[in-house]
Amino acid sequence: MESNKHFLVGIFNDHDILISGVKKLRAEGVKIFEVYTPYPVHHLEHALGYKRSKMPVAAFFFGITGTILAILMQTLMLGVDWPMIIGGKPYIAYPDFVPVTFELTVLLASYGMGFTFFITRGLGPGAVPRMFDRRATDDKHVMAIDLSENKKSEDEIKALLESVSAEESYRKDFTDEENNPNFWKFLVDTMTNGVTSSSRQLN
Amino acid sequence: MQIVSQVREPLITGGKTYKDITNDVCRPVEQDPPKSWFAALTVALILLLAGGAFMGDMLWNGIGRWGLNKSVQWAWDITNFVWWVGIGHAGTLISAVLLLFRQKWRSSINRAAEAMTIFAVICAAIWPVVHMGRPWLGAYWALPLPNTFGSLWVNFNSPLLWDVFAISTYFTVSLLFWYIGLVPDFATLRDRAVTKFQRIFYGFLSLGFDGSAKTWMHYESVSLILAGLSTPLVLSVHTIVSFDFATSVIPGWHTTIFPPYFVAGAIFSGFAMVLTLMLITRVLYGLEDYITMEHIEMMNIVILVTGSVVGIAYVTEFFIAWYSGVEYEQYAFANRMGGQYWWAYWSMMTCNVISPQLFYFKAIRTNLITTFFLSIVVNIGMWFERFVIIVTSLHRDYLPSSWVYFTPTAWDIMCYVFTFGLFFTLFFMFAKFFPVINMAEVKAVLKDSDSKVYKGRRTIPNSLVPEADRVKETEIA
Numbered sequence: 001m002e003s004n005k006h007f008l009v010g011i012f013n014d015h016d017i018l019i020s021g022v023k024k025l026r027a028e029g030v031k032i033f034e035v036y037t038p039y040p041v042h043h044l045e046h047a048l049g050y051k052r053s054k055m056p057v058a059a060f061f062f063g064i065t066g067t068i069l070a071i072l073m074q075t076l077m078l079g080v081d082w083p084m085i086i087g088g089k090p091y092i093a094y095p096d097f098v099p100v101t102f103e104l105t106v107l108l109a110s111y112g113m114g115f116t117f118f119i120t121r122g123l124g125p126g127a128v129p130r131m132f133d134r135r136a137t138d139d140k141h142v143m144a145i146d147l148s149e150n151k152k153s154e155d156e157i158k159a160l161l162e163s164v165s166a167e168e169s170y171r172k173d174f175t176d177e178e179n180n181p182n183f184w185k186f187l188v189d190t191m192t193n194g195v196t197s198s199s200r201q202l203n
Numbered sequence: 204m205q206i207v208s209q210v211r212e213p214l215i216t217g218g219k220t221y222k223d224i225t226n227d228v229c230r231p232v233e234q235d236p237p238k239s240w241f242a243a244l245t246v247a248l249i250l251l252l253a254g255g256a257f258m259g260d261m262l263w264n265g266i267g268r269w270g271l272n273k274s275v276q277w278a279w280d281i282t283n284f285v286w287w288v289g290i291g292h293a294g295t296l297i298s299a300v301l302l303l304f305r306q307k308w309r310s311s312i313n314r315a316a317e318a319m320t321i322f323a324v325i326c327a328a329i330w331p332v333v334h335m336g337r338p339w340l341g342a343y344w345a346l347p348l349p350n351t352f353g354s355l356w357v358n359f360n361s362p363l364l365w366d367v368f369a370i371s372t373y374f375t376v377s378l379l380f381w382y383i384g385l386v387p388d389f390a391t392l393r394d395r396a397v398t399k400f401q402r403i404f405y406g407f408l409s410l411g412f413d414g415s416a417k418t419w420m421h422y423e424s425v426s427l428i429l430a431g432l433s434t435p436l437v438l439s440v441h442t443i444v445s446f447d448f449a450t451s452v453i454p455g456w457h458t459t460i461f462p463p464y465f466v467a468g469a470i471f472s473g474f475a476m477v478l479t480l481m482l483i484t485r486v487l488y489g490l491e492d493y494i495t496m497e498h499i500e501m502m503n504i505v506i507l508v509t510g511s512v513v514g515i516a517y518v519t520e521f522f523i524a525w526y527s528g529v530e531y532e533q534y535a536f537a538n539r540m541g542g543q544y545w546w547a548y549w550s551m552m553t554c555n556v557i558s559p560q561l562f563y564f565k566a567i568r569t570n571l572i573t574t575f576f577l578s579i580v581v582n583i584g585m586w587f588e589r590f591v592i593i594v595t596s597l598h599r600d601y602l603p604s605s606w607v608y609f610t611p612t613a614w615d616i617m618c619y620v621f622t623f624g625l626f627f628t629l630f631f632m633f634a635k636f637f638p639v640i641n642m643a644e645v646k647a648v649l650k651d652s653d654s655k656v657y658k659g660r661r662t663i664p665n666s667l668v669p670e671a672d673r674v675k676e677t678e679i680a
Contacts, residue, residue: 034415036413036414036415037416038225038642038643039387039644040419041647044416044419044420045419048416050420053421053423055428059428077347078358082355082356089360093360096359097359102439104368107375107376109432110375110432111375111376113429114379114429117383118410120421122411123418125407126407127410127411128406129412131394134394136394137387137390137391138221138222138225138391138394190403
């Protein structure tokens with residue numbers, strides 16, 4: 001079976017049932033592709049066995065970059081390029097450089113981390129997500145299991161999903177086109193008939 | 204395992220489900236706006252255009268249009284700047300500081316408060332720009348550019364320059380924080396959209412967010428770090444604004460208490476403005492179950508505390524002026540209380556120190572009408588505070604021949620009106636096109652906030668729960 005195309009989707013109503021379901025399925029040896037939730041569910045990432053987010057590390061290094069750049073900028077401008085006596089103080093008056101240094105540290109740390117987040121998660125204007133179930137941004141938790149990556153058969157996994165109180169479960173197959181969503185196609189499709197691969201009918 | 208508090212009210216009332224939250228918040232965005240919205244927007248646009256005409260005239264002819272004179276060179280312009288920046292602080296306080304303190308009640312008000320922050324900072328930033336008189340030359344004075352007339356850089360020793368960096372960083376970081384919070388809600392709107400415009404507009408804004416557990420994990424981490432960065436940032440911003448005055452040698456400005464006192468005042472006025480806006484939004488959009496009396500009471504308590512801090516700061520300033528033995532300081536403060544601007548001083552004292560004390564009474568702080576009225580009174584008082592600090596300190600110069608009285612002109616008033624028009628226009632546009640409540644965060648606190656939903660947890664058979672997490676029957680009370 002081709003990978004990344006044939007999925008079994010389980011819908012959960014409650015995040016505690018979801019987490020216990022994830023734990024149980026993984027204990028049974030089922031490989032879960034991803035879970036989509038309408039809000040951040042705490043401890044779900046632990047249940048799925050994800051490694052801790054490294055965003056703080058990105059923030060730290062961008063922040064340090066900001067600190068260094070700010071100190072260099074102020075020292076070179078006021079101390080080297082055009083020294084000026086201001087209020088009888090030294091050319092390079094470090095205590096006076098603290099506020100600007102702090103602000104640039106925060107600025108670079110925030111934006112560096114923010115863009116790291118957007119880029120690593122593939123978020124950007126024009127990105128079109130591949131949808132398993134639209135209710136995932138509304139009120140349901142959606143678990144996707146890639147059938148090609150699992151040794152268990154579809155029926156076995158379906159039975160397991162039912163045993164962990166999944167509200168419903170169904171098979172979802174993606175075409176190549178759906179697997180490679182294209183913004184321009186999305187735009188043209190929406191403009192011409194209002195329907196795209198990932199949306200419901202216009203009323 | 205969750206513990207249900209016997210004393211706290213649920214954060215979200217009315218037995219809402221996740222679906223209800225989506226519907227309640229998305230409905231005003233998806234439907235045609237009510238007539239009241241058009242009426243409100245029209246008023247805001249009239250203020251914007253009328254004020255804009257005066258602002259344009261002022262920019263064309265120069266700041267001589269204002270009532271400034273040789274002694275009082277800062278008046279309404281910088282008063283308005285500090286006032287707007289102060290209002291802006293509440294949004295970051297609610298979204299960042301209360302996040303770090305794990306105050307879950309923040310989740311229903313943080314979106315609108317952050318929007319208010321961004322719009323207030325835009326209004327604030329207008330003032331330092333236009334008060335330069337020739338703002339098109341401002342880049343040479345405010346940005347670290349080599350001056351084309353010689354390699355002269357900006358002065359990094361000046362608090363005015365620190366302010367440029369502080370305000371612009373504050374604005375951009377708040378914008379990022381707000382936007383990252385909006386992305387999941389835009390995705391909700393995108394997936395519900397039925398019109399072509401909404402599909403493309405929210406599809407574009409949602410950046411392709413799909414709510415995967417991995418994205419949420421990084422999202423949570425990013426939010427926490429941004430909150431951690433924004434907290435010292437917000438404190439630094441008003442501290443630096445206060446340095447504009449505190450590092451000078453003007454009696455009445457040269458005060459070391461300014462940084463904490465300005466920050467407390469900023470939180471005070473910001474919470475009052477959040478209340479003013481939220482009380483209106485709550486009624487118009489029917490959000491009584493999300494912004495409950497509990498929220499209003501919490502905000503009133505913050506106003507009471509910060510108002511008292513501000514009051515103590517006023518008294519301390521007086522004491523230190525007397526205790527310092529410096530006659531110029533002593534005169535500056537005596538002149539505030541009993542000089543030509545006594546009316547401004549006593550308006551400030553009444554609005555900022557006396558009126559918030561009414562919130563000690565539960566009947567007053569849990570009453571919508573008194574809360575709304577006092578929230579406006581507080582902001583009037585905070586405007587007078589900045590006016591008193593700036594104008595009363597300047598109008599008595601070192602030479603008695605330079606002693607003057609400042610009177611605002613129509614341009615002073617109408618330029619201020621312009622920023623009101625801008626603020627409310629932006630806020631009404633936000634309230635129509637963006638979800639005013641952070642749906643994802645409210646959904647996240649729903650289950651442990653509402654006893655009705657909590658009880659649903661008992662329906663999970665214990666056999667489904669892994670051994671370690673199992674709830675003992677005795678613990679389910």
